[in-house]
Amino acid sequence: MIWDIVVFILQAVLVFVVSTALFDALHWTLHKWEGSSNPLLRKFSSWHWVHHKFLGLDMQINPAYARANIWFHVLPEYLTSMLGTLIFLLVFPWAPIAAVAVVRTFMLVMTLKEEGLDYNHMSMDRVGGQQNMLWVDNNYHAMHHVYPHNFFSSFANVFDLIFGKSCQIEGRRFLVTGASGAFGSAMVKKLTKLGGIVETAKSGVDFTPDNYEAMRTKLENADVLILSHGAKSDDCWNANNVTFRELTELFTEIGKTRLAPPEVWALGSEVEFHGDMGMDELKDYSASKRAFALRAREFYRSDALIYRHIVPSSFTSAMGKGAMSAETAVKIALFFIRRGFRYVPVTFTGLAFLNFFRFRYFQKPETQDAPAE
Numbered sequence: 001m002i003w004d005i006v007v008f009i010l011q012a013v014l015v016f017v018v019s020t021a022l023f024d025a026l027h028w029t030l031h032k033w034e035g036s037s038n039p040l041l042r043k044f045s046s047w048h049w050v051h052h053k054f055l056g057l058d059m060q061i062n063p064a065y066a067r068a069n070i071w072f073h074v075l076p077e078y079l080t081s082m083l084g085t086l087i088f089l090l091v092f093p094w095a096p097i098a099a100v101a102v103v104r105t106f107m108l109v110m111t112l113k114e115e116g117l118d119y120n121h122m123s124m125d126r127v128g129g130q131q132n133m134l135w136v137d138n139n140y141h142a143m144h145h146v147y148p149h150n151f152f153s154s155f156a157n158v159f160d161l162i163f164g165k166s167c168q169i170e171g172r173r174f175l176v177t178g179a180s181g182a183f184g185s186a187m188v189k190k191l192t193k194l195g196g197i198v199e200t201a202k203s204g205v206d207f208t209p210d211n212y213e214a215m216r217t218k219l220e221n222a223d224v225l226i227l228s229h230g231a232k233s234d235d236c237w238n239a240n241n242v243t244f245r246e247l248t249e250l251f252t253e254i255g256k257t258r259l260a261p262p263e264v265w266a267l268g269s270e271v272e273f274h275g276d277m278g279m280d281e282l283k284d285y286s287a288s289k290r291a292f293a294l295r296a297r298e299f300y301r302s303d304a305l306i307y308r309h310i311v312p313s314s315f316t317s318a319m320g321k322g323a324m325s326a327e328t329a330v331k332i333a334l335f336f337i338r339r340g341f342r343y344v345p346v347t348f349t350g351l352a353f354l355n356f357f358r359f360r361y362f363q364k365p366e367t368q369d370a371p372a373e
Contacts, residue, residue, distance in 0.1 A: 054068070106283075161340070175226065189198050210242075237287070270312070297359060311355055312324075333346050
């Protein structure tokens with residue numbers, strides 16, 4: 001009996017997820033048709049854009065489009081998802097399919113009752129930085145209305161996870177520190193190739209610990225701050241911890257009135273996991289990286305920003321030979337970032353995956369806040 005219930009639930013969940021992904025694929029197609037040479041396809045796309053007039057780029061509801069939104073978005077979404085649901089009658093018993101159909105119909109009735117409004121479609125003054133990755137919440141779906149050519153998933157985040165549609169790059173403004181280093185320079189090249197608008201900042205020139213005035217204008221003009229500067233030996237504490245922390249805090253403060261949350265990508269290290277391993281040459285480096293990781297967990301949990309913690313194994317740079325090239329490290333990082341990951345493991349060793357649990361749950365404050373003078 002219990003096993004039958006488990007099977008029923010699993011079948012119903014699978015039906016719901018797959019039928020949702022079917023609509024999400026149609027959703028993506030309608031956006032692609034916007035630039036089609038076929039006038040009929042462009043017409044279909046224009047019908048869908050009524051939905052984006054109903055809930056605009058400013059995340060405000062326009063009641064004038066309420067009825068059109070029901071005809072051109074709500075009902076097509078329901079019918080497409082129901083078609084994807086009923087197809088499973090060829091595979092599964094009727095009971096789980098019927099259950100999903102009832103749920104979808106109930107959701108439709110409630111949406112019609114509210115004239116197109118639901119949990120994911122309502123006016124917002126600010127989009128929060130905490131966004132679910134597997135199941136779409138209102139903050140995640142709001143990003144689709146801010147960046148209409150990404151974030152297509154509607155309920156279960158299958159489509160965006162598979163096709164890498166959970167991060168806007170084209171046309172977005174990036175500020176990269178450490179751009180003269182291996183990882184930073186590779187990131188600048190890749191983002192530029194993908195259509196990002198990239199500016200750079202240099203440690204010791206544009207900013208120093210406790211002095212970021214020269215950075216303010218650059219931060220005000222950026223959508224995403226990428227922290228990839230650092231040091232392995234000289235002044236590790238300031239390079240890997242203090243400046244990372246203070247730049248993130250300043251960028252978050254500057255972006256607190258924006259509709260979309262400011263976004264920070266910070267370069268960590270597997271040393272967060274294994275520590276200095278008793279090696280004197282790694283003690284300062286390990287202490288600085290672990291100190292920032294402790295603060296980074298707070299950024300990771302904050303609703304004031306979208307924080308992504310990139311943890312690579314060693315890559316080839318001026319610091320020495322590594323397990324991968326910086327270009328490979330950037331490609332792997334962007335693979336995960338474009339799928340919505342906020343903890344980003346970039347590794348051949350697997351240590352970065354293990355470090356996730358330390359980063360999220362098992363970090364402890366160091367007994368000493370900073371190295372002795």
